[in-house]
Every structure is written in structure tokens, then in C-alpha cells.
Amino acid sequence: MDPDNEAAYADYVEQSWPTLVRAAVFLGARPHEAEDLAQTTLVRCYTGWDRVSSADNRDAYVYRMLLNCLRDIRRTRWWKDRQYDVPESVPHRGHDGPDAAERIAVADAVHRALAALSKPNRDVVVLRYFVQLTEKQTAEALGIPPGTVKSRLSRALAHLAANDHLLDLSGGTQ
Template sequence: MEPETEAAYADSVQQSWPSLVRAAVFLGARPHEAEDLAQTTLVRCYTGWTKVSSAENRDAYVYRMLLNCLRDVRRTRWWKDRQYDAGLDAAHTAEPDATDRVALADAVHRALGGLTKPNREVVVLRYFVQLTERQTAEVLGIAAGTVKSRLSRALAHLAADDHLLDFTGGSR
């Protein structure tokens, strides 16, 4: 890779790393797995930088790559045989005075876990990654209207979720 091109790639990595990791966490990966997914995505970006840099919407292209990496990992036998712990890794490393933040993060993760995979992907890309409806549709390869309907169903489900009701002061 030429020095100019490599510098552009390095800038892209520096800007996108935190949001890729965050998106992977909200898509259901644990923090260390999210970092692995983001790294795999960025390696794929490096090997295909010509396509990535010439994409009409680079962010959408990269998030699509992240989703593909996540789907590839989840197809493996290792993922299917994986045992889940009762708590989040973050709960074990949080400072004692951050219990409210940990409880909220746990509630959000549990609520997102209650969504179907397509609805969770739409919510994460639209609200946590902050892509537009059009960009979200491009990433997922679906129509913008489908993004809107999935968001509507997902938000209705989240609004009634028991894990989040404790934080909103609502009741069923």
C-alpha cells in the first residue's frame, strides 16, 4: 500500500474503532469479542481498501462488513457450543460507584437481547451507531420502509420490556 493510502486507512481506523466496538457489543458480542470483530473488520478493510475507500457510503460499507464478520463467527461450532455466564463482563470490572451505569448497561443489553436479530441490528445501527434510515437500509440490504417498520416494532417491544421499566419508572 502506498504511504498516502496507508495514512488514509490509519485515519479511518482511528475514527471508526470505538463505534465498531460499541456496535458489536450492542449486537450481542462481549467486549473482548467485540474488539476481535472490529479488528477482523478492519483487517478486511485493509485488504479491500480500494473497494472500501471508493464506496459511495464508506460507513455503511464498513458496518456491513462488521455484520458479515459477526455472522461468520456465529456460524462456527465454537459459537454454538459457547456457554453464557449469568452476568456481563463489565459488571465484574466496574468501579463500585458506577453501579447505576452497570445496571443500566445490563438492562439495555438484556432488552436488546429480547429483540429478534433483524430488529436488534436495525436498532443498533440506527440509534447506537447513528446511521440514517437510508444508510441503515444500505448496510442491511433492505428497503428503507423495512427499516422503519422494524424500528417501530422493536421500539414498541423495548418500551414494554421489564428490564427497562425499572429505569423509566414505568409499570406494566
């Protein structure tokens, strides 16, 4: 790779790393798995940087790569054998008091609510609201029509609005 492309790739990695990891977490990966998925995605970006950098919609192209990496890893025996019923401990980062506990409760409620969605609906919600892709970019990343993105979002948001985990946060009233 020539120095200009190398610099452009390095800038892209620095800019996109946090959102790729966050997207992978909201798509169902644990934090350390999300980092591995983001890294694998970025390695694939590096090997195909000419295609990635020349894509009409680079973000949609890269998030499609992330989804493909996630699908690939979920096909492995390792993923199927992992224990879902053992919660991963939350690392302590020096935050004490009710604010930290509240942040953890909110994060847990959001993860549980997202886990209750079907995979296609969760993918749309994560890419649209957490990654902040446009409807068109989300459609391109998932390989579906924009109208399907809208209908899945509508169903997913209705499901989330009635989710017990999120209702508990709001005091149980709608």
C-alpha cells in the same frame, strides 16, 4: 498500499474503532469478542481498501462488513458452544458508589432489552441509534429497503417501550 492510502486507512481505523466495537457489543458480542470482530472487519477493510474508500457510503459498507464478520463467527462451533448462562464479570475501573452501580444496571438493562429483540430488529436499532447511521445508511448496510428499516424500527421501539428490564429503570410506569 501507497503511503497516501495507508495514511487514510490509519485515520479511518482510529476514527471508527470505538463505534465498531460498541456496535458489535450491542449486536450481542461480549467486549473481548467485539474487539476481535472490529479487528477482523478492519483487516478486511485493509485488504479491500480501494473498494471501501471508493464506496458511495463508506460507513454503511463497513458496517455491512462487520455484520458479515459477526455472521461468520456465529457459524463456527466455538460460538455455538460458548456458555450464555455464565455472566461475564464486569471489570472494575475504579468507579465506586451508586453512580457506578447505576451505570452497570442501565447497561445491563439495555443489553437484556436488546437481547429480547429479534435479530433483524436488533440490527436495525443498533445501527440506527447506537452507531447513528441514517435510515438510508442502515438500509444499505443491511441490504434492505429504507421502508423496511422504518417498519422494523417501529416494531422494535414498541417492543423496547414495553420491555420489563427498561420499565424497571423508569420505576415501572409508562
